[in-house]
Amino acid sequence: MRTSALVQRLDRYIKLTPAERDALDWAERRETKVPAGAKLLIEGEESNTLFVVQMGWFHAAIRLANGGRQILRFHFPGDLMGTSSMAWAFAVHDFTAVSDCIVSELSKPNLGRIFREQPRLAGMLFAMSAAENVALSDRLTSIGRMDSVERVSTLILDVLARLRVTAGGVVDSFDFPLTQTDIGDAVGLTKVHVSRTLGKMEDQGLIERNGKRVKVLDEARMITMTGFIDRYHEIDSEWLITAEV
Amino acid sequence: MRTSALVQRLDRYIKLTPAERDALDWAERRETKVPAGAKLLIEGEESNTLFVVQMGWFHAAIRLANGGRQILRFHFPGDLMGTSSMAWAFAVHDFTAVSDCIVSELSKPNLGRIFREQPRLAGMLFAMSAAENVALSDRLTSIGRMDSVERVSTLILDVLARLRVTAGGVVDSFDFPLTQTDIGDAVGLTKVHVSRTLGKMEDQGLIERNGKRVKVLDEARMITMTGFIDRYHEIDSEWLITAEV
DNA sequence: CGGACAATTGAATGACCTCAAAACAAGTGG
């Protein structure tokens, strides 16, 4: 069996001990395939598990009273999906596969056991979820205080940063499987305006498009424009191992 | 010495054991006063501690390249502030006292020790921070997809829900120490438009204002309008104690 | 070749913003 993407991710930040790897191996179950467009979990549904993305992209979204939708996060290989629902017995968001995906399950009680027996892993998961939430704050800031070009730029930079965590090397172009409706639901714009905005970004020489493929041409300008910070590059775990006082 | 607001908060969700109380007592240090308007921590500053709010309100904000500001969260007594910075050695947000406050410190290494020795507390903190982040998602949704009246309503309902966690009984009016500039920075509007929006909400019979005091007149309508859900009322911790498989 | 989505484009409307001035509130020092 291939090593879990979660193990690889954690191992990227801290060197895992064999015991820790075993604990994760034991906790993770049942790989399943999820085809593009399918919903893994529906908001409000009872749920006792988290999911580890092994392959593909997901997004987490919430539905509105008026029929609208807000996409909150994107999940990539190595992400532990569903930590937001840890405080309740039901799912607080929808999870939809953006591309064809493979996930494995990690039940909440199994996570509980990890908390009891592998505190370093627990701490690392805590820190990683903190990082993810700061990225969420960044997007909130983008939506609350920036115009359309800046919002879409933030999204693209964010995706780029996430892809680089797994890809290793430098990535400057990627397949963007989202429809413009999806992009709009993620950054708080209508699909019509997303279309105009992408066009404008091309005119300004920020990006280039070929079908679903996006190439970032002027990353530096996009970064200064948005104040983007890559929150995934580094995760500090000093506090976990510092000698006791 | 008074029992820490964090202990009270945790005790509200799970009954703490004496050992757990001791661990928290040991970990929390130095109460300090922070006058209204003062900054407890500045974005980018090196920081090795979290803070427990014992009294008063804080807000967490991030500064923008263009001089603007986005207020991300509000922190109330019993909140553990700064968990978002767990993944780095520096603060990712400003923390500003909205009213006169008292805080105590909880160093990151001490939190590390809690993770090692009190897994149930660690799990509970994880779940609580998840709940907080869902509330943040809710605000993102509000900013991304709702109009001004709905955004301000969401904010007021959110504050109300937070106050009720500590106050115990039902609260329907409270002192709102924020300026309209602050409100605008929290919900993504200009202060001018916040003024107009609050006026409109009064006209519509949603709220009533006397100076800084706000009374919610039609909570039901505000809730249906925004689809607001109180994320703080209940925290599930079943997964922490479920028997091992 | 159709059929279903997705993307683009245009025109008109509207929500929120900017700029600017005035009214109000609270504190400070004379």
Next chain:
DNA sequence: CCACTTGTTTTGAGGTCATTCAATTGTCCG
């Protein structure tokens, strides 16, 4: 107690960016 300062809130007028509605083009797949 009043004049003055500083900051907040309110109100008005005009401008801008994003939305809405509607029609057209493009793309993928059966």
